[in-house]
Amino acid sequence: MIPLTIFYLHIFAAIFIWVSQYQKQNFSSGFVSISFFILIFSVVWSICTYFSILFIEPQGFGLYFDRNVIGLVLTTLVEIGFYILFFKKPTLKQN
16 A cells, blocks of 8 residues: 555655646756656666665564565655755855
């Protein structure tokens, strides 16, 4: 159930990214942003899965929170931090 929720959140985020880029720029910019989103998701997911396999036993922390789910949760947390930094609007500081 946890992986399904995480994948639904990623689908919602992909739709949100495409719509926001489509409104700001154009149709193809939305697809470039989704491609970037998919690329970051797949790379971060493989790295987090590697680390979860390295450090956590196969059964994980219970029936619904095994090491594959832990890898997905770590992926989501890393992505949240990355996208907050990436899509944050720059602020101008005046002296």
